[in-house]
Amino acid sequence: MTRTMHLWGIFSVATIITVLSYVILTETDRQETATAKIQAQAVTAATDLYAENCVSCHGASGEGILSTPPLNSDALRMMDEESILKTIARGRYGTTMAAWSVDEGGVLSNSAITQLVTFIYHADWEAVSARVAALGLTPPEPVVVEISPETMTQIQALPDGASLANGLTLYTENCVACHGTAIAPTLNSEDLRSRLTDDDLTRIIREGVAGTLMAGWSNILSETEVTDLVNFIRNYPVLETAGITLPTAPPPIAVEMTPELIAEGGRLFGILCVQCHGVNGYGTQIAPALNAQPFLDDTPDSALAQIIANGVPGTKMPAWGGYLSESDVLAITAYIRSWAPTAPPTVGN
Secondary structure (H helix, E strand, O other), rough: OOHHHHHHHHHHHHHHHHHHHHHHHHHHHHHHHHHHHHHHHHHHHHHHHHHHHOHHHHHHOOOOOOOOOOOOOOOOOOOOOOHHHHHHHHHHOOOOOOOOOOOHHOEOOOHHHHHHHHHHOOOOOOOOHHHHOOOOOOOOOOOOOOOOHHHHHHHHHOOHHHHHHHHHHHHHHHHHHHOOOOOOOOOOOOOOOOOHHHHHHHHHHHHOOOOOOOOOOOOOOOHHHHHHHHHHHHHHHHHHOOOOOOOOOOOOOOOOHHHHHHHHHHHHHHOOOOOHHHHHHOOOOOOOOOOOOOHHHHOOOHHHHHHHOOOOOOOOOOOOOOOHHHHHHHHHHHHHHHHHOOOOOOOOO
């Protein structure tokens, strides 16, 4: 009996050692599996949050739109979690990045922001793009004004041609959608060239114009790019004399309050504007109400279109002029204007 009990004890100890060894050996794998599962759950939950709140600025594939930086970026994934969390929660001063935390006046809970941080590190951007498309929230393609190779060759052959060619490229990418249409003043103006020095033009591009919808570009364009853009604006006559045909945006389209235009404006508003201005334009803690008699009475269609296209300096309202076509801008304008007959008499936010 004693020998049997002794053997049984040895067997029990051996079993315990074996089990503990197995647990120790597999613990790392189990932890990694559990971590991967938690990450996957957070990414899944945050995908719709991203589609509903972030895609209009950062793109369906995290590629970034206009001056908004990409999120699908190795450089961003190398940042520490705390920095990304604070940026989402508190926003970023001097940019269009709003504060999204409810503690900062935003609309996202702390747990939702934490999920978005995990999402940024681990998102499958192809799957995100597909989900955004399935939700009908894919933003329209940016407006692109093509420059023919022949035009670029002609410009580059001129004195200071490299600078002029770069200035033209910057103009088509950032300016023509507004300044090439009725939305903003033309830059090919003898009056403008006679009134403003190069220093004036540089300051306006860098800082914007107070009291207008001309935003400052100092956080977007480098010193060299600003210089090349000023050089291009100053030398319109030189280009025209050389017989160079410069690209322009499509001609202005009048706002027509058709059901089709209003419906398209509503679709675009739901993708681009509802996150900040709220459902039916009643406002949120992030941005003011648009669906209110005082605002609609005091803001003509031309001003609405300019606000949408150029943004509002000093606020979180971005400039959509190089991103939306003019017909898109006017569709949103028509949709906002369609609220006028039933707009509340006071502003909600």
